Amino acid sequence: MSAINLLEESIVEKTAGESESIPSQTFPDEVILDIDNVSISYSGNPAVKHVSFPIAKNRITSIIGPSGCGKSTLLRSINRMNDFIDGVTVDGNFIYAGHNVYSSRIDPVEVRRNIGMVFQKPNPFPKTIYKNISWGPQINGFTGSMDELVEKSLRQAALWDEVRDRLHESALGLSGGQQQRLCIARALAMEPDILLMDEPCSALDPISTSHIEDLLFDLKSRYTIVIVTHNMQQAARISDYTAFLEMGDLIEFGITDQLFTRPNQKRTEEYVTGRFG
Amino acid sequence: MQMREMETLKHSDVNQAKKIDIRKTRVRWGEFLIESSLGLCAMISIFTTGVIIFILAQESLGFFEAVSPFDFFFGTSWVPLFEPSSYGVLPLLWGTMLITIGAALFAIPTGLASAIYLSEYASPRMRAVVKPVLEVLAGIPTVVYGYFALTFVTPLLRKMVPGLEVFNALSGAIVVGVMILPTIATLSDNALRAVPDSLRQGAYALGATSLEVTTRVVVPAGLSGVMASFLLAISRAIGETMAVTLAAGATPNLSLTFLESIQTMTAYIVQVSMGDTPAGGIAYQTLFAVAGLLFVITLILNIVSQWILSKFREVYE
Numbered sequence A: 001m002s003a004i005n006l007l008e009e010s011i012v013e014k015t016a017g018e019s020e021s022i023p024s025q026t027f028p029d030e031v032i033l034d035i036d037n038v039s040i041s042y043s044g045n046p047a048v049k050h051v052s053f054p055i056a057k058n059r060i061t062s063i064i065g066p067s068g069c070g071k072s073t074l075l076r077s078i079n080r081m082n083d084f085i086d087g088v089t090v091d092g093n094f095i096y097a098g099h100n101v102y103s104s105r106i107d108p109v110e111v112r113r114n115i116g117m118v119f120q121k122p123n124p125f126p127k128t129i130y131k132n133i134s135w136g137p138q139i140n141g142f143t144g145s146m147d148e149l150v151e152k153s154l155r156q157a158a159l160w161d162e163v164r165d166r167l168h169e170s171a172l173g174l175s176g177g178q179q180q181r182l183c184i185a186r187a188l189a190m191e192p193d194i195l196l197m198d199e200p201c202s203a204l205d206p207i208s209t210s211h212i213e214d215l216l217f218d219l220k221s222r223y224t225i226v227i228v229t230h231n232m233q234q235a236a237r238i239s240d241y242t243a244f245l246e247m248g249d250l251i252e253f254g255i256t257d258q259l260f261t262r263p264n265q266k267r268t269e270e271y272v273t274g275r276f277g
Numbered sequence B: 001m002q003m004r005e006m007e008t009l010k011h012s013d014v015n016q017a018k019k020i021d022i023r024k025t026r027v028r029w030g031e032f033l034i035e036s037s038l039g040l041c042a043m044i045s046i047f048t049t050g051v052i053i054f055i056l057a058q059e060s061l062g063f064f065e066a067v068s069p070f071d072f073f074f075g076t077s078w079v080p081l082f083e084p085s086s087y088g089v090l091p092l093l094w095g096t097m098l099i100t101i102g103a104a105l106f107a108i109p110t111g112l113a114s115a116i117y118l119s120e121y122a123s124p125r126m127r128a129v130v131k132p133v134l135e136v137l138a139g140i141p142t143v144v145y146g147y148f149a150l151t152f153v154t155p156l157l158r159k160m161v162p163g164l165e166v167f168n169a170l171s172g173a174i175v176v177g178v179m180i181l182p183t184i185a186t187l188s189d190n191a192l193r194a195v196p197d198s199l200r201q202g203a204y205a206l207g208a209t210s211l212e213v214t215t216r217v218v219v220p221a222g223l224s225g226v227m228a229s230f231l232l233a234i235s236r237a238i239g240e241t242m243a244v245t246l247a248a249g250a251t252p253n254l255s256l257t258f259l260e261s262i263q264t265m266t267a268y269i270v271q272v273s274m275g276d277t278p279a280g281g282i283a284y285q286t287l288f289a290v291a292g293l294l295f296v297i298t299l300i301l302n303i304v305s306q307w308i309l310s311k312f313r314e315v316y317e
């Protein structure tokens, strides 16, 4: 059963008699990745339970919810970064490019080449700015002009002007906000299909944050973005779709505007307005 | 905004009510006692080092009054105890180098590989077994390694390598290599494990394989610690005494192969110290000249290692 059907079903179920703020009968965008009845547990302790929702191509989807509700767990499992944690079990399907990402015929390295990730804490390699960008393409056999690719990626991440004169200096000399944009540029250099971001602005000041938000907006035309955030305003400002999780359950998924202004679920409303007030 | 102002207000009220005095009013004798006794201990080790250097220098100078430095550093024959005597240190230096290079050739690849395995691939269970074993290996007295070489390694090698003498550099180099392997493995493992996981995850997220993550992110990031482990192991190999004396013998030799008996600088020092060479003579002074040279070599190695450490140090938060 696909997530789209589930979405419709759950909406029908949950909204009987409530407002008409429902996405139309059919999902309005092309689905690039379908999260289908996914449950994830750590050594038997469930962290995500029967979650289904689609990720729309060339859109920003945000995942919100209280601390510990399973946002990072869900995000990490999309590109199999959960493989490195002992005791994780994943049930259900992540349908991407016609395959379940967890099928035994799938090469997780290939999955990660196409689904990039930016982490909560900036984690540049202790190498030069240039090598931070060129590293990924290089190991993946990139043959074009590396200089051009580095410049393009840095421009896309709105970092080029600040670092153009110090490309061969250590990336660790950059500020936290610059490091985070470098990590975004590093992910973009791989030209990923989907970009996963786990609270990319949580360690940043408001100015760097708004830089990155502008950036995400620009990137939307070329990439699909899934972002975890604790910042309600941010989710409302930048995302097209929002998924609200609570204690591992998907409480509500929908078009961001509707979810924030006319949520179907009381818990969504409480959470969303609680943070606003 | 208002809240914060009110809080500051309350704070200053409290300050006025409670008289605050931050002047120095008492001497902390306990602190003073501890500090001065720690300082004293440090002084003892500095003093000892100073005395050793002084004696080495004094006796070496006495030696160089009788033997020209040129003959010592560039002579190719070391026959200090018999007539006609000659005092060219090169054979001893060469013996030490042969052992050190051989040991490093064996221990650096093996040690680094073990460290990579331990830190990147082994399960926690495996680590819990292997690490203590390595540490025990590092704690075995070196004379035991010497007998191990003589009674086990050499006979085994003689079956495989034709023309191998009973005392030979090969066997010495192998046991010294085995001896310094735990140093490299445990220190490099520590260095690799200190590399933050976030770097590994960043690399995996770019579609890297485990091998790429290990060789192109983790090892470079931990390189300063890895290099330090190499240098420490090498200086142990240079200073190693009992194992090489037992395994490689006491024949000063400029041989290019590992098959013959050689003598290292340390082995020579043992030979003279344990023999009945009378104090004060020139033969006795050779001891200090050789020890002084050993000291200078180790010192240079330490300085170089400090320099490499500072050059390669990659800081990560």
Ligand SMILES: Nc1ncnc2c1ncn2[C@@H]1O[C@H](COP(=O)(O)OP(=O)(O)OP(=O)(O)O)[C@@H](O)[C@H]1O
Binding pocket: A042, A047, A065, A066, A067, A068, A069, A070, A071, A072, A073, A074, A085
């Ligand atoms: N490596 C792990 N091992 C065991 N349990 C884990 C692990 N990581 C997360 N968990 C548990 O899974 C649940 C979900 O954690 P997760 O990190 O996904 O939450 P989150 O929504 O991202 O929270 P936050 O907003 O604080 O980052 C929590 O109960 C957490 O304790």
Ligand SMILES: [Mg+2]
Binding pocket: A071, A072, A073, A198
């Ligand atoms: Mg999280």
